[in-house]
Structures are given as structure tokens and as C-alpha cells.
Amino acid sequence: MSKDAVTAASAAYPKPAGQTFQYGTAGFRMKADLLPSVVFRVGLLAALRSRYRNGDVIGVMITASHNPPADNGVKLIDPLGEMLESSWEAHGTSLANAPTDDAVFDIYTKLESDFAVKPDVKARVVYGCDTRESSPALVKALKDALDALNVDSTDFGAVTTPQLHYVVRCLNTAGTDHAYGEPTLAGYYAKLSSAFNQLMAGRSNGTVTVDCANGVGGPKLRELIPHLASGTIDVAVTNDDTETFSKLNSQCGADYVKTNQRLPPSTNAQPLARYASLDGDADRIVYYYVDHSNVFHLLDGDKIATLAASFIVDLVRASGIDNFNLGVVQTAYANGSSTRYIEKLGLPVVCTPTGVKHLHHAALAYDCGVYFEANGHGTVLFSPEALRRISTHSPNSPAEQSALTSLKALTELINQTVGDALSDLLLVEVILAHKAWSPAQWDACYTDLPNRLEKAEVKDRNAYKTTDAERRLVEPEGLQARIDALVSKYHEARSFVRPSGTENVVRVYAEAATKSEADELAAKVKALLD
Ligand code: NG1
Ligand code: ZN
Incomplete structure (x- = not known):
């Protein structure tokens, strides 16, 4: 590696003056025009991480998910398709904040020596982006960094975030006894659809209308649909205009539906029909429907988690495991x-x-860990031992055999690297078909407590420190006691305050027995902040 090559390439991407960057829950995310230097340096980090991992393939995804069209972002994907190991986030932060090209090179070589990275290991990196207007220029910044370090790199173009996670895992497990699949988009569609078609054999589930947030999920869902056996489901694709950049995540998409708890205005909703919305990079999904009185009902990540968990538990029992x-x-x-x-x-x-990395980590403790954020980001993990037991179990009856076959197919249908809206869509469709449930029957499992999510701009969000999985504040001192006092005045109430990991705000959540109580509690808690 030559210092000149790196500093000369870096000089084309100067760090904007006065900016401090931080690798947060979703990597780096901000207005796209601030990002070129960050993306360039993330390219260097990806190369270093790959070499540190002895040439494992590392992924780089350029996306700002559900954020507005003017934003963009970048994050790394670790070898098995997981989020970047947290201890490396700080190295991304220090590279991004290096004031000069020389400083960038010095930090890179210091990390190289601290981690005893062997000079002869060649880095391998794959990358992709969502459909934003700013993506091609950022991809170029990334490629310039990879080329300056002579990295063996592959551009996957516009892909969903979970597709890139899938490809990374496939590449790193190829030829092993835990090979994950063919490391191409064709391989991804083949794996999902063959499991889906097996699970849907002899079943038909009617129409599901999918709002694609005018993001990359639209074209990718259209690529998936022809692989689904005819007669199983009919997927009506809406909000899939990726040419008009300003439409991305605007008045549509999973975040809009979840946050506003209402239909995208463009929806012509038919009572009891199934609707789903993806977010801008298709790693989140929520479902919803309107009832006969035209009342909107949200089926969010919690409803998907409970649906999946109860279905899998039943299948495991029915298999005789x-x-x-x-x-x-x-x-x-x-x-x-x-x-x-x-x-x-x-x-x-x-x-x-x-943050998905926390949920993912906790889910690894189970034979099968179902994790979802309420906003619709989640998946199901099967441990290697669970997969082994499922594949070697001998059924004692045709009924056990049939449940076992379904269980095996489910492990193939679910994207176990990360929450994946396309995989989750097929999963929900399969479960509803097996249960012969309408969205209203699914919804009837339990009734959500009315809730309200607010954000507050405060002087310093770092002044808010939490404990107990972010459910309680330890700082600012005395604030939690005041929140508790408010909560005690409402029925079935709960409220908490935490600093956002992706925006410069503090979030306030409140739930209570009635909508007016939840709204009032959220407003009163918000009024305590400064
Ligand atoms: P922050 O900004 O830390 O609340 C948001 C979401 C998370 C997660 C991340 C990553 C809410 C309340 N928060 O985090 O669930 O999805 O973005 O995108 O939805
Ligand atoms: Zn997303």
C-alpha cells in the first residue's frame, strides 16, 4: 500500500470543516452532501476489517433507510451478515473525524499495526446502495478508497440492505458445512421462493398490497414476484416510483405508517384487505388493514413477532421435537x-x-430467538444446534413429518442475517395462509394499548443517560422520579425517555389505557425536558 495513493485519493474527499461525525446505531447517517469524506474513509475501514479478518468479505451499504431523500448513510456488514462489531465503531468515528489526508493515513496505519494486520492479506469488500439521487457519487467515493488500497471489490448496485447482508454471509460460508446460499440476487430469490413455494403448496392467500416507500424494495419485490408459484399469493406493488427521487419515504413507507398510525394517503383501502409497507431500504415491514367501519388497524413488529413465535412453537411441538x-x-x-x-x-x-445489534445478540441465547422492533425491523434466528436437531429429527407420524417439513422450510425462508422486509412479508403470508387468518383475526390476538411517540429537541441529548434497557433515566438527576409521578396518575400507563441514536433528539414514549391518556402523558413528560 502506498501512502501517496491513499492521501491523493483522500484529497478528492476533504472533510467538511466544523463537522464531527459518529458511527451510531445505523452507521453514519446525515445530509448526503456531508458524506463523501465519511464514505471514503469507511471504505478504508472496510478494507482494514477484511484484512484483520484474514480476507473475509466485508459489506458496505450506502443507505439512509426511512430518512428523507436529501439524507444518506453508510454502514459496514460483518462476515456472517451481522452489523459491524461494536468495538470497531470507534475506529470508524476516528477515521471520519481525522482533520487531514495525512491524519487519515496515520490512523489507518496505526490501526493496522495495533491489530497486527498481516501485510500480504488481500481485502475483499462488496457494496451496494439504495435508490437515492446521492448514491452514485457516494459509491464512487467508496470505490476510490477501495481502489487506493487495491481491494478486491464487487459492486452489487441498487439492493435492499438485507440482500447485501445475505450476499456477505453466502460469500463467507461458501464451501463450508453451513453454506448459506448462492451469493447472488438470483440465489437470494431462489432460496426465499423455493421455501415459500414449499410452505404454500396447495394453499392460496389472495392479495396483499405492498407499499414500497418509493425505494429499492419496489424493484426488488418486482424481481422476486415471478419466482412465487402462481396461485399462492397475488402481490400488488404500490409506491414503487424510484425515478422521482423526492418521493422516497414521502407520505408512504413503514416509518410513515407506524409513526402516524395511519394509511399512506395514496391507499384506496378495502375493508379487511391486507396491506403492508416497506421502508426505504426494505429492512422493515409493517402490516395494516381497515375494518368495516373504515377504522385503521396497525399490525406492527410486535404483532409480527407474536405471530411468528406462536406459529414456530406450534410447529416444533407438532414435529415431536x-x-x-x-x-x-x-x-x-x-x-x-x-x-x-x-x-x-x-x-x-x-x-x-x-438497535438491532442488541436484539440480535439477545436472540442468540435461544434455540430459536424471535426479535422485532415495534417499527417492523426484525427476524428469527435458529441456533446451529437447533438447525442440526431440526434436520436430523425422525418424525413418528405423517403429521409430525408434515410439521417438520414446514419447520425446515421456515428456516430457509427467514433471512437469518438481519431483519428483511421481503423475507418477513413471505413469512407473514405463509403463517396467515396456514392459519387461514384474516388480518382482523391476527389483530384479535391482543389489543394494543394506545400509545404515543414524540421527539424533543433538547440542549444536549448526551445529558440523558438510561438504565434497565433504556426504560429508566439515571440522568438528569431527579427526572425519572418526576416521570414516575406522572405515570402513576394514568391507567395501565408506562412512559420512558431516551436519547435517539440516529437523530439529534430525545424520544418520549407513552402508553396508557386510552388514547387521550397516552397523548396527555406523552405531552406532560415532554414538557419536563429541556
Ligand atoms: P433511535 O433514533 O435510536 O430511536 C431508530 C429507531 C430504532 C432503530 C434505529 C435504526 C424507533 C423509536 N427508533 O433509533 O428502532 O430502528 O432507528 O434505524 O423506532
Ligand atoms: Zn431500513
């Missing part, structure tokens, strides 16, 4: 009714701090 430990992982944003419902099912449920 015992001592199988299934748990559900949630965050503080999970509706209190969902937590009580899971407890009623007799399943363990744990709460972690916000």
Missing part, C-alpha cells in the same frame, strides 16, 4: 399488551436497548 427453547426479544417500544400476550403464551420475553 422437545426441550426446544424459543424466546422473544423486544425493546422498550414494544407495546405492553404484546409483552403480556407473549408471557401468556408461556414464552420467555426479554427487553434490550434499542
